[in-house]
Amino acid sequence: xxxxxxxxxxxxxxxxxxxxxxxxxxxxxxxxxxRRGAAGKPGEGAxxxxxxxxxxxxxxxPKKKGPGPGVCAGDxxxxxxxxxxxxFFRGRIVDFARDPRFRGxxxxxxxQAALGQRSLTTQALLVLTGSAALGLLxxxxxxxxxxxxxxxxxxxxxxxxxxxxxxxxxxxxxxxxQGAAGLPVFSGGDAGAHHLVGPTAGFxxxxxxxAWATGWLVERGLDRGFLxxxxxxxxxxxxxxxxxxAWLTLFVGMDLSTAIAAGAAPFLLGDAIKCAIAAVTVSxxxxxxxxxxx
Numbered sequence: 001x002x003x004x005x006x007x008x009x010x011x012x013x014x015x016x017x018x019x020x021x022x023x024x025x026x027x028x029x030x031x032x033x034x035r036r037g038a039a040g041k042p043g044e045g046a047x048x049x050x051x052x053x054x055x056x057x058x059x060x061x062p063k064k065k066g067p068g069p070g071v072c073a074g075d076x077x078x079x080x081x082x083x084x085x086x087x088f089f090r091g092r093i094v095d096f097a098r099d100p101r102f103r104g105x106x107x108x109x110x111x112q113a114a115l116g117q118r119s120l121t122t123q124a125l126l127v128l129t130g131s132a133a134l135g136l137l138x139x140x141x142x143x144x145x146x147x148x149x150x151x152x153x154x155x156x157x158x159x160x161x162x163x164x165x166x167x168x169x170x171x172x173x174x175x176x177x178q179g180a181a182g183l184p185v186f187s188g189g190d191a192g193a194h195h196l197v198g199p200t201a202g203f204x205x206x207x208x209x210x211a212w213a214t215g216w217l218v219e220r221g222l223d224r225g226f227l228x229x230x231x232x233x234x235x236x237x238x239x240x241x242x243x244x245x246a247w248l249t250l251f252v253g254m255d256l257s258t259a260i261a262a263g264a265a266p267f268l269l270g271d272a273i274k275c276a277i278a279a280v281t282v283s284x285x286x287x288x289x290x291x292x293x294x
Contacts, residue, residue: 024039108216109164110285123167130171131157131178135185149270152187156207157233157278160214161223162285168211176204202247203240203263210236224286229279237271 086174115122116246131228135157141148179186180193196204213236241264248259 021030024264109215109223110162110282110289111167112164113286114289124283126163126167127171127174130163131175131185134159134175135178135183138185139189144270147266149267149273150187151274153207153210153237153271154274154278156211157214157237157275158281160211160236161218161229161233161278161282163215164219165212168215169208172208172211176208199248199252200244201251203232206240206243209243210239210240213239224283226240226279226283230275233275233278234272237275250266 017056057173111126112118118126134152134155138150138152140151142151145148155170159171162168163171175185176196179191180196182191184191186195195201214232217232217235218229244263245256245259248263249256252259254262
């Protein structure tokens, strides 16, 4: 077959890897292209005339209605996955289901599953509500040995487990801004910008990274079940001691052993208990959400 035969008026060459089957037909590269029959009419299941623009993911995704709770953003309304294998996209064949650059658009956090597609106003309300709840939990101390257990880090963990990485980090930043502005939201009812450069500043700024990391782990699959949620809570809670202890040694002047004894060791047991509480709470939230929708 000579170049240009059966390819339409433009005479464009087929995509790399396609093959010809008889006069005016091209086979290959996925179910999005209608098949050309003997009469040259599009049929079901193969390629359109060549020379058309490459297919973009938004061409096969719903454009107006957002996905329902717990549904991937690229899923079609009829239940069939919108991501297709072998689509000719930007000059090459792309498998959207496997290419890592097209992952990460599934709603997996509890807040997003409960509220569905969130507007900017809804997200702002979640940030304000979460920062207010964190301020209230920071005032609660439970008697425990060797030191009383504050529920401040429990609030940070719950925010990360329910809101996801970016929204959780924004919530904790709002909490720090509220405390710096004079609202009594820090532990013990304290307030003031001097806390952000004081002895506990490493922990306060570490809360932002802790919330983000917890949400990041949830968005990567540690979002259901007690053990997964506990892991998503425990790993960032343990890493919180890195900036906390480092701040005590570098800016307060403690040696490393003293900083660990004062800023880490007394709180390990309490943090493990709070991670378990957070995992049970969020796991119960998922079960309640599922029961409500049955």
